[in-house]
Amino acid sequence: MRVYLTITLLILAVSAYAQNCTQLLNQAEDNYEAGRLLGIPDQIEGCLLNKGFSAEEEVRARKLLTLVYIFTDQEARSEQAMINLLKTDPEHRLDPQVDPAELFFLYDQYRTKPIFRISFKVGLNTSNVVQIEEYATHNTLVHDNFYNGSTSSGAGDYTVDSDSSASDFDGLSTRDFNLWGEILAQKEVYEGVDINAGIQYRTSSYNVDTYINQENLNSSITNSQTYLRLPIGASYTLWSDNRDRVLLPYGFLGASFDYLLKASSIGSRAGGTAYTSSDIDLIATNQVNRINYSFMGGIGLKIRFKTHFFTVEGRYDTSRMNYINGNDRYTNSEYTFDVGYVEPALSLDFLSVSLGYTLSIYNPKKL
Structure with a gap:
């Protein structure tokens, strides 16, 4: 009491x-x-x-x-x-x-704008595989791979007239969505123009369906990656000097140094003697390249909240180097013979969406 x-x-x-x-x-x-x-x-x-x-x-x-x-x-x-x-x-x-x-x-003698901003973003991404050169265990010129349910031309199925079965080959897998997060430091260098740099953690994956030499003998593989990325870029925000506007659209371009922290694959073969692989560490077997770089671009919307912002953003990243280490693509016997799959030369693109919050940091002083 x-x-x-x-x-x-x-x-x-x-x-x-x-x-x-x-x-x-x-x-x-x-x-x-x-x-x-x-x-x-x-x-x-x-x-x-x-x-x-x-x-x-x-x-x-x-x-x-x-x-x-x-x-x-x-x-x-x-x-x-x-x-x-x-x-x-x-x-x-x-x-x-x-x-x-x-x-x-x-x-008018004082600095009233932020000295920099810190942007926090989290979102989802999905992989687009860009095939550079074909490799396979057999018949690669007539049996295209399906990535995330479609061929490189966008088809969800196809028929090979010369195949003895003369029947459809179908993409069995679907597209995966994975998490990513990013922290950026932003600095305005001109009215509406910001430069930024930071660190990003991204998980991703893609699915492959491949037919060895007939429509009932196929393999399905999921290849997963975890990247640490160091993006840099520049953005332009419309009406940034108008403090009465709540909605501020923006666009950005940039590049990123990408380091592969983890890569694994798990696959199964149907038809004949069925087989399911263990979780294959692609870094330990030296089947992937750990160093890469990317270009990116996107658009977004800032929603003003006092002196800070909520953000909604879409972006596209395109990797510029081969993800696969071609020198050792045939060295993993479980991958090559038991699953019946060999990775072609390919690069990975990513379509991403995110939600974020941008914090403005001030240090008022006499100029």
Whole structure:
């Protein structure tokens, strides 16, 4: 019971103190309007030190102090008061109908934009396989591979007239979606133009259906990757200087250094003697290249939230080097003979979507 009573008394005391600070601020503003400036700092500084104001009241109080110091010719204090105002309310906006020219003159001497921004993104990606050169265990020129359910030409099935069965070969697998996350540091270098760099963690996979020499003798394989990526890029945001706009579309281009942390494959063969492989470590068997680089581009939408942003984004990444190490593609006997599959030369592209949050970092100072 005593604990509840103590808490209640504390709440009442805090509420009374806040009400008293509100009254003091109103009186100080009345004094300013009446030209009684000298006593204003003593009226409100105690409430500022003790956090007695609401967020909106604190902005009013710090702005009032700045005005008082300007008009009492206290230059050093007016400059510090302006910094405190901008720390409390980054990108604080002045009203030409209300605020005096002296305040505008001082305000224009300060950095009011973010020194940089930090962007956090998470999303889904799906792989597109770009086949560079064909390799297979048998009959590769007539039996195309299906990647994620379709051939490189986009077909979901085909018929080989010269095949003895003269029947359809079908893509049996579907497309997978995997997670990725990214942290970027962004710096505005020109109005609306940002450069950025950061780190990305991406998981991905693609599925393959391959027919060895007839429609009832097929293999299905899932190949998975985990990448650590170092992207750099530049973006352009429309209407970035308009702080009244909530929705800000943007586009970006960039490149990335990609390092393969993990690669594995699991496959099965149907027809004849059925077989399912173990989880094959493709890095340990030296069947993939760990170093790659990519180009990327995309569009997005920033949704303004005070001085920060929520983002919705779509992008496309295209790898520029062969994912497969051709020198050792035939060395894994389980892959080559038991599953009945050999990786062709290929590169991986990715279609991605993400949601994100961009945090603006400020450090107001006199320019």
